[in-house]
Amino acid sequence: MLNPDGGLLRGTLDVLILKALSWGPRHGYAVAEWVQVVTEGELLVEEGPLYTALHRLEKNGLLTSEWGYSDNNRRAKYYELSRAGRQQLRAEVSSWERYARAVGKALAAASPSVA
């Protein structure tokens, strides 16, 4: 799941963002923080690509955005899942689980071949 240069696979970052927003609207910084915390700093090497991903997801209609005010009363751009975004998240989660199960099974296999 890591690129050769140590970055995240693109799909993985997208699904993390969708997950981060599944509890409600957040601004980009909050999304970055959440990713840092839940992955214990293992996955996100740089924060910049996160923003590229946010804007791309918005362009593709998975997110909507609006300007609001942060806790410390600063103007910030809040992202929210659109209906398409929610569907996408559900689909990604189930396919990720299938994938993880399959890989996990393969890695736990005892015999070299079934053939």
Place this chain on the structure above:
Amino acid sequence: MRRVFRVPFKPHVDRDVDDELAFHLDMRVRRLVDAGWSREAAREEALRQFGDLNTVRDSCVAMDQQRERSMRRVNLITELVQDTTFALRTLRHNIGYAAVIVIALAIGIGANTAIFTLVDALLVTTLPVKNPDALVAIGDPRRTGGMSIGSPRSDLLSYQLYKDLARENTVFSDVVATGRSGRLDVRIDSAHQELEHPRGRFVTGNYFSVLGVPASAGRTFGTEVERGADAAPVATISYGYWTRRFHNDPGIIGKTILVNNLRITIVGVAAPRFTGEVVGIYTDIWLPVAISDALNPNRRTLDDRSAAWLLALGRLKPGATLGQAKQQVPTILQRAIVSNATPSDAKAFLDVKPVYYVESGAKGLSRVRVNFQAPLLTLMIGVALLLCIICANVANLMLARSIARGRELSVRQALGAGRSRLVRQLLTESAVLAFISAAAGLLFAWWGSRTLLRLASAGQLDIGMNLTVLAFTLGVSLAAVALFGLLPALRASRLDLASSIRSGAQSLSGSLGGRGGGQRAPLGKVLIASQVTLSVVLLVGATMLARSLRNTQATDIGVDRDHLIIVDVDVLARGYRGPALARLAHDLRDRIAAIPGIGAVSFSENGVFSGSDNGTSLQVPGFVARSVQDTLISYDHVGPGYFTATGTRLLEGRELTAADENKPEGVIVVNESFAKFFFPGQPAVGRFIRADSLSLQIVGVVADIHQNGIKEDNLRRMYRPYVNTSQVAQPGSLRLAVRTVGDPTAVVQQIRKTVVSVDSSLPIDGVDPLAKLMERFIAQERLVAQLATAFGVLALLLAAIGLYGLMTYSISRRTREIGLRIALGAQRSRVLRLVLLDAMRLVVVGLVVGIVVAYLSTGLLETQLNGVKPGDPLSIVVAALVLMGAAVLAALFPALRAARVEPMIALRSE
């Protein structure tokens, strides 16, 4: 989508991305400072954690811009759908307004397309052949169906003369000749015994190769069909005939058909667009001129130099010019004619200075073109005027409506509709109107051109709708709608909101057609006045044409037109000639005369309104001809008692009787024009003339018979006995003139039965009351008059609608003012007069200008008028009165409404 701010423009996109990223970095820095970092170090750490700031920023901006663009597109489409729905709803609420515009535009588009299609096809388009501009037409192009046997002439060529020309000229790379086929009796299937009569044309073998017309199926015939080559008789058919008759069946190629009882093989089909060299009349089948004698054994022409019936088309050599051809061709023709004629014929021919026809052949040959030129130009002007009127009317209606909507627009603007949004809304409305009109116009154009062509040519013309013309007319009409849709839109968007809302129908001083001092009012007035002007011009023209048509219909044509039946039998088809033909003629006459209800019967070669005529030139002792025209006369061969049978007045001497038949010394009867022209102020009876090398004595003078059309230029005609062995040219056809006591239609069936009882196999070409035959000849004049009248009535109607619209609008704006006047004691009749006078001022201005224009321009109609002078005062008065009447009616209803205004309601109304 909920958003605090809309983000409509690019600069915002940049700034938003910058703000967002700055917020992130600030938050990160603050967090690090809270954790004990120094500000500087925190800043560096935040940037490091972020990564490549510029790249991220640029790609974010790029993506946001893409998103903006697609969003704007979606918005635009949504708004367009909204606008269209709204426009349709608005138009549905104003169905009368929309209907008038749509119908007017449809008529304008349709009528213009139809007329200009005809104009283009007949007057402008060149033949669809290879390099048409190098073609030169030799012979009178009007005489495409001509056949003349007798004295030498210069307007048509005999086959031998054509050969001489082809051989001796040095300007053409090749010359083709074409001539009429006469009626063809065709049997496609010998099992199928029904006779068909496709339109044929005899052409020389090089016809297709010289014109450069390829075959679209099979092959076209070539020079192998020339005389001397003993190839089997062949024919090429036209694409149109192939489609109509054979449904594009390729099996027809190589098939043998019977033409005039001769077996002929169809070798192929010509290219689709090629309908022949005769413009406006499509040819179904082309036959080699070499087999014309075999097909018409009773009229052999190939070796007969006195049989002139061909027209030639030469293709100029590279470098040769039309001017050179005009120099050389007459020389060759004259030498050939003179050296082959008898000395007396040659002298007579040269004495009258023959006219040779050598013109550009690029547009083909056409009788129809010459006949239709003047009427078509008339109709063209008429229909163009109509289009102008329609555009003015549409513009006027749209203007009036937009002014009426000024308040609505102001309110919508005040409620926050953007200026561009308003303009777009109004334009959408115009566009919707324009599209509906265009669709209706298209339908009308399609139907109109077909109907017009059918009426104009009795099915002779085969011309499809011209798409270029259609596109042009559509363009003009739609531009008018767009322009006058846009004008109010731009104006509306400039509206001063406050004043416009405050003052609904404000001005007490308001004058007709607009708010006080408003800029639109003069334009509306100008449009109405010019509509009236154009309508007057059209109406005057239409009235003159209609009056002329009445004159034509009432013209004394010299025969008893209401009691005459013409029986046309095809004697050539059955080989009747000489004594047998004479016996048949007498037999038929006697048998028909025995039918009850028949007054008198006689016969003739051509008769009245048959479309055929004989011509010759003559010499009159003591008469000096000034030109060839002076010696040309027409003649007919007639039976005993012919003038009694036709009801023609005998002016001098006696008519031809049975005693004149087969006399060695020739006697003739001449008509009044003949007698007056050659023997002015003297008795003609007893005088001698020379024609066709015979000396003929005049025994009687009869009134002129207009037998080839109601308006004939040269009426000079003589009549020889039908049965006479000494004549050079024997009659080749037989037509009986039957005068009935009562209604001629009652005995038509009886006559048919009688003809069958004399010879059951004799083809009957027609048994028709004269009135029906005459109809063909005035059909064109009638059509022009009817179309012009239709245009005139339409123009009148449109002017009335325009005036009505303007008045209604103006009065609705002045309701308050009128109410106030009535409240202050003005009498209702005074109000009525005031409003009517306002309208009439405009009408009178338009009327006066229109009358002047009509007076000056109706000279263009001169050639088409019969008994009506250009600038005819009666027509002008009639047109002016009709228009005045329509205008008063159009203004009366709104004026009456105004006079009924209740002052209190009017004052409260705004």
